[in-house]
Amino acid sequence: MASKPSTSTKSKSTVQMAPKPSSFTKDEELKAYYDMLLIRRFEEKAGQLYGMGHIGGFCHLYIGQEAVVTGMQMAIKEGDQVITGYRDHGHMLACGMNPDGVMAELTGRQSGYSKGKGGSMHMFSKEKQFYGGHGIVGAQVSLGTGLAFANKYRGNDSISLAYFGDGASNQGQVYESFNMASLWDLPVIYIIENNRYAMGTAVTRSSALTDFSQRGASFKIPGMSVDGMDVRAVKAAGDHAVKWTRGGKGPFILEMETYRYRGHSMSDPAKYRTKDEVQKMRAEQDPIEQVKQRILKSKMSSEDELKTIDKEIREIVGKSAEFAQAAPLPDASELYTDILVGA
Amino acid sequence: MAIEILMPALSPTMEEGNLAKWLVKEGDSVSAGDIIAEIETDKATMEVEAVDEGVIARIAVAEGAQGVKVNEVIAVLAEEGEDASKVETLPTPVESITATEEKQEAEAPKVEPATASVSAPVMEVANDPDVPAGTAMTSITVREALNSAMAEEMRKDEDVFIIGEEVAEYQGAYKITQNLLQEFGDKRVVDTPITEHGFAGIAVGAAMSGLKPIVEFMTFNFAMQAIDQIINSAAKTLYMSGGQMGAPMVFRGPNGAAARVGAQHSQCYAAWYSHIPGLKVIAPYSASDAKGLLKAAIRDPNPVIFLENEILYGQSFDVPDVEDHVLPIGKARIHKEGTDVTIVSFSIGMKYSIQAAEILEAEGISVEIIDLRTIRPLDMETILTSVKKTNRLVTVEEGFPQSSVGCHIASQVMQQAFDYLDAPVITIAGKDVPMPYAENLEKLALPNVDEVVQAVKQVTYK
Numbered sequence: 082m083a084s085k086p087s088t089s090t091k092s093k094s095t096v097q098m099a100p101k102p103s104s105f106t107k108d109e110e111l112k113a114y115y116d117m118l119l120i121r122r123f124e125e126k127a128g129q130l131y132g133m134g135h136i137g138g139f140c141h142l143y144i145g146q147e148a149v150v151t152g153m154q155m156a157i158k159e160g161d162q163v164i165t166g167y168r169d170h171g172h173m174l175a176c177g178m179n180p181d182g183v184m185a186e187l188t189g190r191q192s193g194y195s196k197g198k199g200g201s202m203h204m205f206s207k208e209k210q211f212y213g214g215h216g217i218v219g220a221q222v223s224l225g226t227g228l229a230f231a232n233k234y235r236g237n238d239s240i241s242l243a244y245f246g247d248g249a250s251n252q253g254q255v256y257e258s259f260n261m262a263s264l265w266d267l268p269v270i271y272i273i274e275n276n277r278y279a280m281g282t283a284v285t286r287s288s289a290l291t292d293f294s295q296r297g298a299s300f301k302i303p304g305m306s307v308d309g310m311d312v313r314a315v316k317a318a319g320d321h322a323v324k325w326t327r328g329g330k331g332p333f334i335l336e337m338e339t340y341r342y343r344g345h346s347m348s349d350p351a352k353y354r355t356k357d358e359v360q361k362m363r364a365e366q367d368p369i370e371q372v373k374q375r376i377l378k379s380k381m382s383s384e385d386e387l388k389t390i391d392k393e394i395r396e397i398v399g400k401s402a403e404f405a406q407a408a409p410l411p412d413a414s415e416l417y418t419d420i421l422v423g424a
Numbered sequence: 425m426a427i428e429i430l431m432p433a434l435s436p437t438m439e440e441g442n443l444a445k446w447l448v449k450e451g452d453s454v455s456a457g458d459i460i461a462e463i464e465t466d467k468a469t470m471e472v473e474a475v476d477e478g479v480i481a482r483i484a485v486a487e488g489a490q491g492v493k494v495n496e497v498i499a500v501l502a503e504e505g506e507d508a509s510k511v512e513t514l515p516t517p518v519e520s521i522t523a524t525e526e527k528q529e530a531e532a533p534k535v536e537p538a539t540a541s542v543s544a545p546v547m548e549v550a551n552d553p554d555v556p557a558g559t560a561m562t563s564i565t566v567r568e569a570l571n572s573a574m575a576e577e578m579r580k581d582e583d584v585f586i587i588g589e590e591v592a593e594y595q596g597a598y599k600i601t602q603n604l605l606q607e608f609g610d611k612r613v614v615d616t617p618i619t620e621h622g623f624a625g626i627a628v629g630a631a632m633s634g635l636k637p638i639v640e641f642m643t644f645n646f647a648m649q650a651i652d653q654i655i656n657s658a659a660k661t662l663y664m665s666g667g668q669m670g671a672p673m674v675f676r677g678p679n680g681a682a683a684r685v686g687a688q689h690s691q692c693y694a695a696w697y698s699h700i701p702g703l704k705v706i707a708p709y710s711a712s713d714a715k716g717l718l719k720a721a722i723r724d725p726n727p728v729i730f731l732e733n734e735i736l737y738g739q740s741f742d743v744p745d746v747e748d749h750v751l752p753i754g755k756a757r758i759h760k761e762g763t764d765v766t767i768v769s770f771s772i773g774m775k776y777s778i779q780a781a782e783i784l785e786a787e788g789i790s791v792e793i794i795d796l797r798t799i800r801p802l803d804m805e806t807i808l809t810s811v812k813k814t815n816r817l818v819t820v821e822e823g824f825p826q827s828s829v830g831c832h833i834a835s836q837v838m839q840q841a842f843d844y845l846d847a848p849v850i851t852i853a854g855k856d857v858p859m860p861y862a863e864n865l866e867k868l869a870l871p872n873v874d875e876v877v878q879a880v881k882q883v884t885y886k
Contacts, residue, residue, distance in 0.1 A: 195666035198664060212629075212669070217652055220625060223621070223626050223629060224632065224657060226629060231630040232633075254653075260619065421702065
């Protein structure tokens, strides 16, 4: 998972070395721990509710990848925009969206972020600058580039983060967007969450070039591969990319080498990888466990203090599940609302 | 043997042009490849090259001549050994020139318009309830109407910008964006690479954050590359977000058949987009509607598909001479009142309808023509009111017949006004074939005036 040096022999390589992660302060470690654990517990609960039939349709869990969005959020500032694909619950929570509203959307209730009309894959929050929540693989890359276009058009100093996976990385519109973003120096960071599998297809079976940090080479977009299981590495790379992009140098690509513990969606039979592979990742590289061990080892906090955090999070998540099951279904009249503005 | 040099066509739809400049005079010797003249239309200029060697025997059309018809003899070339002073004009046209286009549509071979038989109809915008009687009118082309609509809205609202292929430096593949770059600069008039899916998505993203993009597709045929972003992102986001954010934007460009550009460049997408909740779909016929509705579309907070027609771009219509000519989206216009039959059409379908009505009126059949203008939301009220009066309905469009706009209207009329119908509704559409290239086959594939006349006679049992 360590960052790798450029494999290009040309001196003009766009690939950069990921910066060495610096140590987190106590506040940073605790924030990372809290934010990642909230995502983990929330997703576990969502999985349970799905199993009980309270959540329908598709449900893609973020478990294992928590360090990516958590570290990136620590690198950006208010006003910056976030957009992602369908594996989006973690991004919403990291953006500060209310767990009750997210869970209630998962159960398809009126109190959900989209009044129950979006579901797991389609939630948005203008207030938190979260732009979805998109179900067509790769579409969010063009849309996120458009958010950057708008920032540049308005002359503000906001940037956009467009998250997508190793699977989406093979979609044509991703490269159409790379080209224009580079041509026009748009302030967008492309975050490729390489969790090794596009649904059930391993990157080696789907991608001719599996070093995704090089995917911007044809468009002169610099990129780096980052240990996406280490929140400090993510934050350090994020800081670098944010500085580059906000500084007017145009787009940047961050390949986050990460791993999802759960299946692609709830209905994934997981025949394409071994249980050992998953177990090894969990045991050796779990992003939350890494932070926890650092906190305890450096005595930033005690086991008891962390348990207090765990308890608080369990309460928040438990409450969101209760809320999501108690909230009313959308009124039938909602069927015909929000189709057109002013109609 | 003398050779006639003919006025060339710059584009598939060009019918006439101006002879801007002669670069040779009578008595000059020319070689093949020499540039002998410059010609221009409102959307393009080009140089005329000599293909043969010889001496310019006669210049038949003076420099500065306007409205020179395509294939008119503009000069006569005497071949070597011939006495240039004794050359007479020959009746048989000879292909003696090629055209090197400097500015042309990126598309298309240079051919005669297949639609030449459909000349500009006599009847103009008859009565528009949204334009007060007595309003002063100016005659402008649809192209000028679209151009001024965008310029006016861009002056008004800083958030409006135009993005697409060749919209800026080239001045628009069809010159609809002419001079916008000069007035608004390259921040607001954005040339893109040839990458419809990508730039449509970027525009939707910009719209989601509150800007108001106008996306120009060089033709709607190319919007097929971008249709996922138009439908899945632009049309559905408002609903999926529970009303939190949508895409206030316009997708516009020429739609439907031009002239002899083949199957991949000749499709009408009105029915396709009209299928989608979350979109508004406009397909104007007249310049007045083009201007008033494009301005309305740019101001509308929803994604609007604005379907233009290349053949109509150069046609002139009366447009209200008012400072801010805006028309309501979703309202059909009764183009002509009548009592015996209702014809419902839109865009270039109106031409067939209007000409058929002229023929039918002469035979004593009173025709009411409704120009839909907006395909979605569809103004069923105006259609139903008319059908309840005339009891007969014919729809006319150029798109494919299955699941056409006419099919939908027929179904709605059947469900809502069955007892008023005195004959089955006839839906005239393009034929159920990919558009052929050959001139005769293309004519057969499109609707024509006679089909409309016959359909009206059928539903009126005449």
